[in-house]
Amino acid sequence: MTAPIYDRVALIGLGLIASSMFWAMKRAGLAGEVTGYARSAETRDTARRIGLCDRVCDSASEAVADADLVVLAVPVGAMAAVAAEIAPHLKPGATVTDVGSVKQSVIDSVGPHIPEGVFFVPGHPLAGTEHSGPESGFAELFDNRWTLLVPLPDTAPEPVARLRGLWEGMGAHVDEMDPAHHDLVLAVTSHTPHLIAYTMVGVADDLRRVTDSEVIKYSAAGFRDFTRIAASDPTMWRDVFLTNKAATLEILGRFTEELFALQRAIRTGDGDQLFDYFTHTRAIRRGIIEAGQDTDAPDFGRVKAGS
Numbered sequence: 122m123t124a125p126i127y128d129r130v131a132l133i134g135l136g137l138i139a140s141s142m143f144w145a146m147k148r149a150g151l152a153g154e155v156t157g158y159a160r161s162a163e164t165r166d167t168a169r170r171i172g173l174c175d176r177v178c179d180s181a182s183e184a185v186a187d188a189d190l191v192v193l194a195v196p197v198g199a200m201a202a203v204a205a206e207i208a209p210h211l212k213p214g215a216t217v218t219d220v221g222s223v224k225q226s227v228i229d230s231v232g233p234h235i236p237e238g239v240f241f242v243p244g245h246p247l248a249g250t251e252h253s254g255p256e257s258g259f260a261e262l263f264d265n266r267w268t269l270l271v272p273l274p275d276t277a278p279e280p281v282a283r284l285r286g287l288w289e290g291m292g293a294h295v296d297e298m299d300p301a302h303h304d305l306v307l308a309v310t311s312h313t314p315h316l317i318a319y320t321m322v323g324v325a326d327d328l329r330r331v332t333d334s335e336v337i338k339y340s341a342a343g344f345r346d347f348t349r350i351a352a353s354d355p356t357m358w359r360d361v362f363l364t365n366k367a368a369t370l371e372i373l374g375r376f377t378e379e380l381f382a383l384q385r386a387i388r389t390g391d392g393d394q395l396f397d398y399f400t401h402t403r404a405i406r407r408g409i410i411e412a413g414q415d416t417d418a419p420d421f422g423r424v425k426a427g428s
């Protein structure tokens with residue numbers, strides 16, 4: 122057990138990420154008292170029942186009063202309203218952070234509500250599952266995963282370093298990034314892949330009458346992964362695409378160009394083009410594993426051994 126990094130932490134929104142943070146903070150003794158608030162009474166009741174948070178409050182203002190760290194863990198589209206609601210109740214010297222999947226829009230919509238004397242350090246843990254709600258969290262979610270902090274240029278270093286310490290204590294590796302770069306990188310690695318998964322599952326569903334239930338019965342690993350991802354929370358993902366519009370449209374444009382090129386290769390029977398393309402992408406995957414950037418990968422040992 123380490124000494125607490127923050128005496129009082131307030132979690133606003135009690136879903137997958139907030140509940141995982143609570144269990145991870147408790148695991149390592151990183152916070153004194155943790156208060157929590159969620160909009161629905163049902164979620165607050167569930168939180169009380171499962172011991173999520175030391176104190177579940179019936180208003181956001183009560184939860185943040187006297188907190189040294191306030192974590193906004195609601196869908197990106199709800200961040201601004203929550204920030205406006207808590208702003209008058211924040212303690213001078215406190216830090217407000219968020220865990221939203223998009224950063225520029227959170228900075229633009231939350232930033233103006235943060236009072237003078239309160240620090241705002243946006244963040245994003247690159248870890249999640251397709252599950253949501255207060256019962257979906259677990260202490261190990263952030264272990265060995267990245268969290269990106271996106272501090273504003275004029276933020277003092279101390280609150281950033283302290284928040285970094287919290288994430289490291291919860292098991293994460295931490296890096297800093299500027300918001301535009303964050304949003305572009307995530308459009309490639311997370312947002313567009315989710316859209317592709319949603320689309321592929323939609324296509325399979327359209328064909329349901331033709332394929333009967335075979336799509337599910339004979340589901341190969343690739344499609345099963347798509348269905349898992351496509352089960353993710355609709356509110357969260359609606360907000361991601363509405364708020365990271367430019368970057369996802371840019372990546373989708375490039376994606377469809379590549380897709381059309383492959384479609385043409387299939388139609389014209391250009392096996393060389395298909396083979397070269399797949400050889401190239403296989404090399405990218407192997408490069409990631411050889412660089413030790415995905416040690417969780419099941420094929421880590423095999424690729425390392427050169428098979």
Ligand SMILES: NC(=O)c1ccc[n+]([C@@H]2O[C@H](COP(=O)([O-])OP(=O)(O)OC[C@H]3O[C@@H](n4cnc5c(N)ncnc54)[C@H](O)[C@@H]3O)[C@@H](O)[C@H]2O)c1
Pocket residue numbers: 133134135136137138139158159160161164194195196197199202203220221222223245246247248249250251252253254255354357
């Ligand atoms: N799920 C993931 O994989 C993942 C990963 C990293 C970051 N994120 C981001 O973390 C944030 C939370 O995601 P999650 O997966 O924990 O979601 P979740 O759906 O599990 O939980 C969201 C919580 O916010 C509450 N809420 C919604 N609107 C609210 C409002 N206006 N006021 C107060 N509470 C409100 C909900 O009731 C719920 O308790 C999102 O911004 C998301 O983009 C999610």
Ligand SMILES: O=C(O)C(=O)C[C@]1(C(=O)O)C=C[C@@H](O)C=C1
Pocket residue numbers: 221222246247248249250251310311312350
């Ligand atoms: O593992 C999953 O289920 C996720 O989708 C997690 C995931 C991702 O795309 O990697 C989803 C959204 C986030 O903002 C961060 C992580």
